[in-house]
Amino acid sequence: MSRFPDDPRPAEANARPIIEVADLLQIEVGRGSVERQGPCPRCGGKDRFGLNARKNVFLCRHCEHDGGKGGPVDLVMFVRGCTFPEALDWLCGPKPELSPAELAERQRKADERKAAQAAAAARFRAEAIGDARRIWADSVPAEGTAVIDYLARRGITREMLPRTPAALRFQLAARYMIPDGAAGWREIHRGPAMVAGVLGRDGTLTAVHRTWIDLDRPKGKIVLPRPDKPGEDWPAKKVLGAKKGGAIRFVTPRGADTLVVGEGIETTLSAMIADRMGAAYWCGVDLGNMAGQRMHGKGLKYAGIPDMDDAEAFVPPEWVRRLIYVMDGDSDPRLTRAQLLAGIRRAMVARPGLRGWIVPCPEGADLNDVLLGKVEIDATEGGGDDA
Ligand SMILES: [Zn+2]
Numbered sequence: 001m002s003r004f005p006d007d008p009r010p011a012e013a014n015a016r017p018i019i020e021v022a023d024l025l026q027i028e029v030g031r032g033s034v035e036r037q038g039p040c041p042r043c044g045g046k047d048r049f050g051l052n053a054r055k056n057v058f059l060c061r062h063c064e065h066d067g068g069k070g071g072p073v074d075l076v077m078f079v080r081g082c083t084f085p086e087a088l089d090w091l092c093g094p095k096p097e098l099s100p101a102e103l104a105e106r107q108r109k110a111d112e113r114k115a116a117q118a119a120a121a122a123r124f125r126a127e128a129i130g131d132a133r134r135i136w137a138d139s140v141p142a143e144g145t146a147v148i149d150y151l152a153r154r155g156i157t158r159e160m161l162p163r164t165p166a167a168l169r170f171q172l173a174a175r176y177m178i179p180d181g182a183a184g185w186r187e188i189h190r191g192p193a194m195v196a197g198v199l200g201r202d203g204t205l206t207a208v209h210r211t212w213i214d215l216d217r218p219k220g221k222i223v224l225p226r227p228d229k230p231g232e233d234w235p236a237k238k239v240l241g242a243k244k245g246g247a248i249r250f251v252t253p254r255g256a257d258t259l260v261v262g263e264g265i266e267t268t269l270s271a272m273i274a275d276r277m278g279a280a281y282w283c284g285v286d287l288g289n290m291a292g293q294r295m296h297g298k299g300l301k302y303a304g305i306p307d308m309d310d311a312e313a314f315v316p317p318e319w320v321r322r323l324i325y326v327m328d329g330d331s332d333p334r335l336t337r338a339q340l341l342a343g344i345r346r347a348m349v350a351r352p353g354l355r356g357w358i359v360p361c362p363e364g365a366d367l368n369d370v371l372l373g374k375v376e377i378d379a380t381e382g383g384g385d386d387a
């Protein structure tokens with residue numbers, strides 16, 4: 001049942017392709033059949049504003065908490081600074097006078113389009129998971145490969161980590177693909193890569209995280225300059241598949257009740273090397289994944305309140321009594337902290353009795369020492385402040 005029983009326009013407007021609506025609003029974004037990035041029509045920047053055709057949404061990383069996120073109607077409200085009814089008028093014209101039969105028909109068509117979009121998204125997800133599984137099958141154990149040299153280059157030596165976790169493997173000829181307009185994808189490099197398996201909640205592989213290796217570089221990672229953006233490089237690390245809610249599980253000792261989650265592979269391994277607690281160590285892939293969706297609105301940017309409606313977000317397994325999120329140094333530590341806080345609070349709601357901490361990246365220090373200066377998260381701690 002529609003929330004607007006006598007107006008077909010909200011459903012119709014939100015079933016319109018986001019890229020088409022962005023064109024109507026004359027937003028200048030880059031090319032790409034699925035994702036497009038460019039400056040935000042409200043706050044500028046270079047590539048903080050993005051459209052996702054598959055999910056039919058937009059997001060400005062900067063205005064995210066100020067209306068800069070959502071579907072087609074939200075986009076009109078955001079760019080034109082108008083109300084919901086005004087956005088509908090602008091996009092669809094005035095509310096039509098329709099008979100109940102006409103109304104039902106228009107509603108049905110809009111629902112059909114939405115369902116087709118959802119089906120396409122599900123198909124895309126299944127294909128991406130299939131691609132990730134093929135890459136995993138094509139990879140070999142990390143022992144005796146460039147993965148060991150790469151990790152040593154990152155300060156994680158053989159002596160520190162005598163056995164490389166099985167979650168890390170090696171691919172000799174990993175293809176680096178970039179989006180190539182409507183045509184799809186184009187290969188710009190093929191070479192050795194560290195492959196990390198991302199397991200979903202049910203323990204099956206849903207994505208792979210790859211780091212392209214170049215041992216001639218100081219950091220051991222490949223450098224791929226972008227001809228289209230002088231001075232910028234393509235990222236040396238990429239994730240393929242469905243990572244949401246998943247983690248790279250390095251070690252899960254029998255009987256462990258403590259789970260340590262870091263954002264990066266190297267950070268998490270560093271914490272694991274320093275372990276004296278017999279804890280489990282999982283890499284959360286990225287901050288957004290560790291946090292899940294958060295509540296937005298005035299004063300909530302740094303509040304770290306999880307949106308419990310996010311059914312796909314990462315939640316630790318039932319055996320976890322203590323959850324420790326390792327915080328990396330970041331350009332915006334308040335925002336990082338808010339994200340980690342949201343993830344910890346979500347876990348506390350989902351797993352009653354669980355206790356959570358956020359600790360700074362130990363960088364070779366003993367995690368037990370870090371824990372002595374611990375800050376325990378109070379699940380009832382709320383509020384927050386404005387940006
Ligand atoms: Zn913005």
